[in-house]
Amino acid sequence: MARIAASAPFTPDRNVPGLIVKFGDYPLHHGGVGAIRSLGRLGVPMYAITEDRYTPAAASRHLTGAFPWPTTGTEEPERLVEGLLRVGRRIGRPAVLIPTDEEAAVLIAEHQDELSGERTGFGGFLFPRVEAELPRRLASKQGLHGLCVEHGIASPDATFPESPSDVAEFASRARFPVVAKNREAFTRRKSPAVHGTTRIETPGGLLALARDWGERPGVILQEYLPREEAEDWIVHAYFDANCVPRAMFTGVKVRSWPPHAGMTSNAYVVDNPELADLATRFIKQIGFTGIIDLDLRFDRRDGQYKLLDFNPRMGAQFRLFENESEIDVVRAMHLDLTGRVVPEGDQRAGHRYVVENIDLPALLAYRRSGYTTPHAPARASGTELAWLAADDMKPFFTMLARFVRPGVKHLYQLWRTRRRGSTAAM
Known part of the structure; x- marks a missing residue:
């Protein structure tokens, strides 16, 4: 049983569960564990979609039930919606959806009617109603930049090359270093052009990296904001x-x-x-x-x-x-x-x-x-x-068991990937 926080100055509706919704293979996600604990400690029944039964989230004592469902984030939306509805029927009553990735947030927004309707068989899920196209636009670097320009919100200067010649033209006039990022949020659907945020030091470094970007570079080239002159909020x-x-x-x-x-x-x-x-x-x-x-x-x-x-x-x-x-x-x-x-x-x-x-x-x-x-x-x-x-305590030890060998190797690979990107760009 989940421990109820007797000191909480409010009473949640304990008849409405929460459901952690995640798509893709990232079992060591502390945010999902945090949400399970946050509501579970108040006595709210908590459920989670997990990669398997041995993830940290599945090990939490505040979790009422796990639904092992391996996904990649590349499935067709209709399949994911139907899978969510099956989970909802197993829970048997309306539940608040808590997405932990962009794929889940966008899917929920773009299929609100199917997920919230009475014909679901359990009364439908609960989630904030929003303009269906907005989360996808916000999650996209290009879409977000356009919204910032439209509404007068400051953002780094950026360009979105449509061809190798656009990259070459940018390299000839840009002030370096610059930053390259993937244009769209859903890089799991195809091989990403860059791995995370990549700092590029010179025009030659940019042109070298761009050889692998193909005829339609899926990147945003952005002004670099020096760490020495900036603060991250x-x-x-x-x-x-x-x-x-x-x-x-x-x-x-x-x-x-x-x-x-x-x-x-x-x-x-x-x-x-x-x-x-x-x-x-x-x-x-x-x-x-x-x-x-x-x-x-x-x-x-x-x-x-x-x-x-x-x-x-x-x-x-x-x-x-x-x-x-x-x-x-x-x-x-x-x-x-x-x-x-x-x-x-x-x-x-x-x-x-x-x-x-x-x-x-x-x-x-x-x-x-x-x-x-x-x-x-x-x-x-x-x-x-x-x-x-x-x-x-179990999520911590489960994290250690899954993290120590593959996790250290993954951290090293991330560091090496970023180091190679920086070195190639110099």
Whole structure:
């Protein structure tokens, strides 16, 4: 049985379960475990789609039931929708959907009628209703850049080459270094042009990398914002059906893995009203509802926050953020969708979040580079670990068992891939 947090100043609807929805093979996902714990500790029945029965999420004592369903993220949408409906029928009652990747968030948005209708056989799923095309556009680097331009939100200068000649023309005039990223979010559907965010030092380096991009380069070439002149910020929030923020949080990213461009491994809660206002204004303009996870970089050269990534879903590090009423974005969504009041409160400024299995290599890499993070508090007011929890130990040990050998090899391969990309670009 899940432990109920007796101290919580609110009562969720424990008749409405939550369902973690994930597509693709990434079993070591701490965000899903965090969501299971967050609602499970309140007595909400929690279910999860998992790669198999031996993932950290499946091992959580706060999980009511796991649905092993191996997917790649490349399946046809109709197959994924039917699979979700089968899961819903097995649960037997409406459940709040909690997507952990872009594929899941986009699928839910684009098939809202099928997933929410009474003809599902169990009453349909609960999720924020949003314009069907919007999550896909936000998850796309090109789509997000267009929305930023349209609504006056600062973002790095970018170009989207349509041919090798466009790349060559850009190389002849661009100021280096530049950054290359995959244009679309769903790189699992085909071989990605680049592996993550790739810094390119010279025109020759760009042309060398572009030889593998084919006749239609699927990349965005973006202005490089120097780490020495920038600060990495995070915004997590939940917006209701009227685009009103029911939970709003801001923080500073201290480290990520791979370094400076990957998943957050260490972060702090830092109050930033200006950034919260910017995010609220943008969400109101585009009409988004639901949970958001934004990455922004403050460019000290011109004093602007530049939007880098918009994840239209829960971020893996969402448990960094909780307010004085013990509300995080997942709890806010569940309360709102079940007709409950979402308690307000100030965020826990100074709180820290650490992802144990990737923060050590990130720490070593950052120390080697000499980079330090502005605005990170000298001392944390409290620390939340991604995996280790006194009331739920099995996910931590399951993570270790799956991570140690293949995980170390994977971290090394990531580092080598990024190092080769940087070396080839010099």
